[in-house]
Amino acid sequence: MTTAFDHAHSIQTQVSALALYGRGVDAEAPDAGGVQEVTNPYRIRELLDSAPVLATGDMLWMRPLPTVPHAFSASVARNAMARGKDVTVRAIHQSSAADSTRTATHLKELTDMGVRLRSAPLLPFRMLVVDETMALVAPAESADPPERLVLVRSRPAVAVLRQVFEFCWDRTTDLREPAAPRTCARTGQPLRLTEQQVLILQLWARGRKDSAIARDLQVSPRTLRRMVSSLLRRLGVSSRFEAGMVAARASDLLEVPAQRLSDEELTRAG
Numbered sequence: 001m002t003t004a005f006d007h008a009h010s011i012q013t014q015v016s017a018l019a020l021y022g023r024g025v026d027a028e029a030p031d032a033g034g035v036q037e038v039t040n041p042y043r044i045r046e047l048l049d050s051a052p053v054l055a056t057g058d059m060l061w062m063r064p065l066p067t068v069p070h071a072f073s074a075s076v077a078r079n080a081m082a083r084g085k086d087v088t089v090r091a092i093h094q095s096s097a098a099d100s101t102r103t104a105t106h107l108k109e110l111t112d113m114g115v116r117l118r119s120a121p122l123l124p125f126r127m128l129v130v131d132e133t134m135a136l137v138a139p140a141e142s143a144d145p146p147e148r149l150v151l152v153r154s155r156p157a158v159a160v161l162r163q164v165f166e167f168c169w170d171r172t173t174d175l176r177e178p179a180a181p182r183t184c185a186r187t188g189q190p191l192r193l194t195e196q197q198v199l200i201l202q203l204w205a206r207g208r209k210d211s212a213i214a215r216d217l218q219v220s221p222r223t224l225r226r227m228v229s230s231l232l233r234r235l236g237v238s239s240r241f242e243a244g245m246v247a248a249r250a251s252d253l254l255e256v257p258a259q260r261l262s263d264e265e266l267t268r269a270g
Contacts, residue, residue: 034154052081060129061091118172121205
């Protein structure tokens with residue numbers, strides 16, 4: 001049951017959000033063409049809390065799953081406020097987050113309130129887009145909440161970020177749907193990867209850079225580039241991020257050991 005304190009807090013949050021959005025954020029980081037860096041932790045929390053207040057149509061999240069109690073509760077509160085206003089909420093979560101009972105409970109809470117959820121093994125960055133008016137962007141590896149973020153209020157820039165989200169959304173897996181079948185992009189035959197290719201996908205999902213992966217595999221950077229090119233061709237994509245999206249559609253690629261293939265078999269497989 002909603003208490004008088006909850007009601008008063010909700011009103012205070014709404015007033016603060018509207019004032020924050022209207023006046024700008026931080027005098028130390030001036031707005032440059034509708035893009036502004038924010039480093040004040042209090043302002044960052046204010047901006048995150050303002051999103052469901054300002055939203056009238058939709059909120060688009062792209063972020064790792066929460067891992068600490070306060071982040072779980074903040075996520076539920078923000079999404080519940082948006083859904084209470086009949087705002088559409090879609091979220092892409094990073095599937096490499098630690099699996100736990102608390103995480104499963106959190107996902108069920110979000111699903112039960114009508115949040116549409118998808119997962120991806122790789123995320124290019126953290127992002128929250130509110131309608132066509134505002135976006136908050138932070139590095140993918142940021143803490144929760146992030147120590148710094150970029151506030152975007154330029155409508156053309158927000159429109160581009162919305163397109164990025166839609167691109168990712170179309171290439172991710174609905175948490176309630178089975179993974180897509182694994183097929184080779186060139187031949188249409190069942191997709192078979194080498195152990196090293198599976199390992200590359202796994203390391204990408206953990207955020208490892210190619211230079212570090214080359215050291216892990218004990219190969220030269222040039223050899224790794226050839227291995228990556230072969231992997232991308234096999235998956236029918238042109239970037240490591242797109243490869244992550246394909247892996248999300250066939251998540252067992254990151255879990256099942258690959259069958260060892262001979263050079264001749266690899267050539268036939270594409």
